[in-house]
Amino acid sequence: MIDVILKKGKEKAVLQRHPWVFSGAVENVKGKPANGDVVRLADAKGAFMAYGFYNDQSRVAVRLLEWDESAGINDDWFRARIVQAVKSRGHILADANTDTCRLIFSEADYLPGLIVDKYADYLSVQVLTSGIENVMPVIIDELQKQLNPKGIFDKSDTTSRAHEGLGESYGVLAGSPPPDLVQVKENGVLYDINIAEGQKSGFYCDQRDNRRILAGYVKDKTVLDCFCYTGGFSLNSLMQGAASVTSVDSSALAIETLTGNITLNKLDVAKHYAVKSDVNSQLRKFRDEGAKFDVIVLDPPKYAPSRSALDRASRAYKDLNRLAMLLLNDGGLLATYSCSGAMDMETFKQVLAWAALDAGKQVQFIYQFCQPEDHPVRSSFPEGEYLKGLLCRVW
Template identity: 80%
Template sequence: MIINVLLKKGKEKAVLQRHPWVFSGAIEKLKGNPANGDIVRLADIKGQFLAWGFYNDQSRVAVRLLEWDENTAVDDNWFRAKVKQAVDSRAHLLADKTTDTCRLIFSEADYLPGLIVDKYADYLSVQVLTSGMEKRMSVIIDELQKLLNPKGIFDKSDAGARAHEGMEASHGVLAGEAPPELVEVKENGITYGINIAEGQKSGFYCDQRDNRRILAGFAAGKSVLDCFCYTGGFTLNSLHQGAASVTSVDSSALAIDTLKKNIALNNLPADKHRAIQSDVNKQLRAFREARETFDVIVLDPPKYAPSRSALDRAARAYKDLNRLGMLLLNRGGLLATYSCSGAMDMEAFKQVLAWAALDAGKQVQFIYQFCQPEDHPVRSSFPEGEYLKGLLCRVF
């Protein structure tokens, strides 16, 4: 039976522009009793068809839209086609001999809301963040196996986002074999040991792939400070490009331990590297007290603004972090600073950096803008998908 969700009068504009979210406050009434994750027919107040989508009464995003053609069946074949389309669009990345890790499916950007799939060598890491996608996972897993034949597919759906959909955390093997403690992957010719089961998010931040390579081009002969280093993406690239020294800071003992193993794995000079397990803000202040300075500083913090309501607080946190970084740079040094908060756009981020420069008594030039790579596409009707941004700043 088709269940209809009717929008309030005047609330159809975003849907007609193919934005994939319908908030609960925009709904006038339901005609039927859908279970969470069911596919419903979205219509305007007069009953005119608008789109097909997943329904969930636990989420602020009550309907996540999938298809705007009323005559197209959103069935198992529809989901298989979308998975294949996403994988096929990354065929050239999958053929790259210097890199065997990338994002295969990026949620709404690939028309599969709430599904994230990352490839790590012969293993896939999956996050399922919506109830609608959860109900289709047997089809999704089958199609991924058919297309890629991985050794194993591992579920990392323990993100807090599942709670917003009324779902509990999920963690474990979905298909094939469990990954070993460390899966070795290559990115830009550098080898990483990835702990899929216990690592953060899906196991590795492949969204910084291009940015790590670009920034490493500035590291030769320089002293580098890599903050929120995790398992060492910027650290390894800097050492590989001939940095004079690299100091890596992260609060996670597991990340620091994995970073040290990655340095050995790549035969990089351990005598040029120092790892510090510490809260980054606390450590930056300690460097300041010790009058220690650097030529290049990387600031890649976690998401400070999970929503627009958190923007003001996040802006203050970003400003203070970057002010501390600027104070530790040698004159003319480079600050590579990032935000993975989708709620903060580039213009707002530039303003935060301008405030930080004023507070630090520094002059700053923006010399490069970083963004997320092509396997994290931004859908034209869903600008919220553009979450990662960064600036390379020269500081005087």
């Protein structure tokens, strides 16, 4: 196994079991490993520190896997990680009211660059690192043994693969291709989702708990669900007795799927209004029309993909939340989220404070939302905590 030698003084993060070694921390490489090869990471004196995936094209030169020198990084090692990840979600898999969840969450499950989501009888996979790409035959085989899915579909059509020198990948990996619409159940709510053409892996199961919690506040209220996608917050609100729900998304496919999901759950279509529009433009239109709502949900895409984008993203979050605050009735509730890992909770609270000031509103934070347990956060990898939200009362 090829040795990658750290620069002197760069050992601290590795000793604390952070899984990333940046290229600037590498002194030299004793040999020529191929991208995705498992290498031995050593300190400046040559002493073993960890094993990890190597990639000379990535800013993260080594993604660490194992800190025990006696452990063999072989097929059995990867199979054991998959078994462990699936076992830890056993109680979710056994829930009769939910048949969708995240099975493998990259670094959090010690498989850096691997995302696996379960949608009823199908698995959707995203492969983001060259190391995982190299062991995919083993991963697919073990996933089949553990879950016996009807099919495994590759949704590795993300541009982030380019950072690892990988092209986009898309298509059936095993079994049958998913139908145009796969019906899943989450907290008793039914969804028809499009795995092949939907965003990310096909559905956002990271909001599972938050949808249920927020639905407890909406009975007899008027709700505005922005960036609604296929209707997670909209459907839960209607199920829990909202007076009306207005859903806004720029995607025609999302609006079409949401409309179908209203019918699928036998909900009152007269209480639902779907708007295909850019959210920021629509919020301004609502403002100009004098529209008001009791509850507003903001679940935008990732505005800050990196720390360098945080200032620009903060301005975007502030303007979005300011517009929403102007549309709330006095004492109304704003459920606002950020899926940007670079945006920590304290910064997010500060952004909302600025938005309130600009809107001339008073705001109370009454609940903090987070990602669910199938999106765990390793204590040594706080970067895995990406989803955060606040329930705000606004006057």
